[in-house]
Amino acid sequence: MNMLVFVKRVPDTESRIRIQHETRTILEDGLNFVISPYDEYAVEEALRIKEAKGGTVRVVAVGRDEAATVLRKCLAMGADEAFLVKDDAPETYDGLRTARIIARAVERKLGGADLLLFGKQSVGADNGQVPAMAAELLGLPQATVVTKLEIDGASATALREIEGGLEKVALTLPAVVTAQKGLNEPRYETLKGIMAAKKKPVPVITLDELGLGAGDLASAVEVTGLDVPAARQAGRMLQGDPAEAARELVRLLRNEAKVI
């Protein structure tokens, strides 16, 4: 099983997000960057499939040079190879632009794969667009938001989360699968793995090499505003006897908030 896993470097979920208003961008000073949490499930799943059925796990990031740090983490977890598709553009929030880069890299540089794994969305842009867009551009089937994946020869069965239940999806490989929390429990890197990862090369693929022109790389998203929400104000605090506090709360919900 030849697998490709796509990962992104994002601010960790404990980050307080601050805005540079003039440029409508996120201030990066003081942020701690990590591999997007859902991508970690995707890497882990690929490693487990490799352990069970053999094959190779190659990880790919699209981004600036700093993205190499998350690729090294994946190598330390046990990925065989890592590639950085170098894209110095600031966040465009346009999934199709990234999907075009990925689809082209898969076709021209990475030689395809049986399984293309992604996190269900990057934590941050929260678009959840790129995997399904890449699947469409590559003509591959998809199962998104997957909590269970079984590979059987040239086909796969995935359980994907839907409102109030699960959908079972039958796929013919090659296919795109996106990982949801619950798919597995990602392993920690070992010291040996970290040491070995430091020595592995991370080849860089440029957008020029992919033959992508200005038209392909233009963003369809024009950002017109970026703001943090107004802080909520603390309301009324009810103390004292639980029964009385409960009664008062119900009264407030009914007469003041009018929500019940």
Place this chain on the structure above:
Amino acid sequence: MIAAYLEIRDGKIKKSSLEALSEARRRAGELGLEAAAVLVGDSVAGLAPAAFGLGIAKVYVIEGPEFAAYSPQAYAIALAGFAAEAKPLALFFAATSMGRDLAPRVAARLGAGLASDCVKVAVKDGALEFTRPIYAGKAFLSLRLTSSPQLATLRPNVFPLADEAAVSGEPIRVAVDVPAEAVKGRVTEVVKEESAEIDVTEADIVVSGGRGLKGPEAFGLLRDLAAVLPRAAVGASRSAVDSGWIGHQHQVGQTGKTVSPLLYMAVGISGAIQHLAGMSSSKFIVAVNKDPEAPIMKVADYAIVGDLFEVVPKLTEELKKALAE
């Protein structure tokens, strides 16, 4: 034209799709355009009156046995066929599991930009402007799409349903050819959760528990509380989920679900920044916590300082009494 794709589950159109259609009608009206609905399925033309009832005369229908089971590949071909025929300015989807799965595929097929999980659509200088949360709601991004068409998924429970305004109409059939070899994946089975609980993203009220619950058993107290409330679901903080007390599909926060219910009740949740991100857009927030200094207390409209094991049963009792009146 601004169109909305109407998602069908259990033979019915989803409420969140009708919300998206309502928003399509409002914005189309503002721009002097017409609004339309799109149905895809095996034999679904009979559902068109749901759109007529919302004042939508144009309902496009793409029917055939190849659409009996959901396949993002087949459905994307169908919706691209609709777009080629009707040339809408914009196509809206509900940001449901299906909408989030399908819309990007359609966007890629059409070479169109997509605004995901929008909480606001406005008309500015004659163009649509979409507002959507990023970092799970720690910030909000407003954007325009320069493509034609413009695609957007709209978050459930945010856009109000349009008033009923029945118009007469006939389904407009669009013939779309789906080559068998173009479909390599489809849904073979839908497995319902046994409890048939509603999802936290679709509930009007979410009752969530955190580390303060001390174990899985106390979620029973929250289920009892949710059971007396209309359209209520049980949610959880990351630490409760990571401790294995409840399934991850209940998790609210940055690595879980972002919710905007009418009422969010945080029980035994301190309010880590990644949790607050996922629920701060709730209309009303109630917190039950023994620590008056917990961060959650600073965002709550009403907070009870006390032991949740004493407070929650009392609250259930009082709500039951009040709702019976």
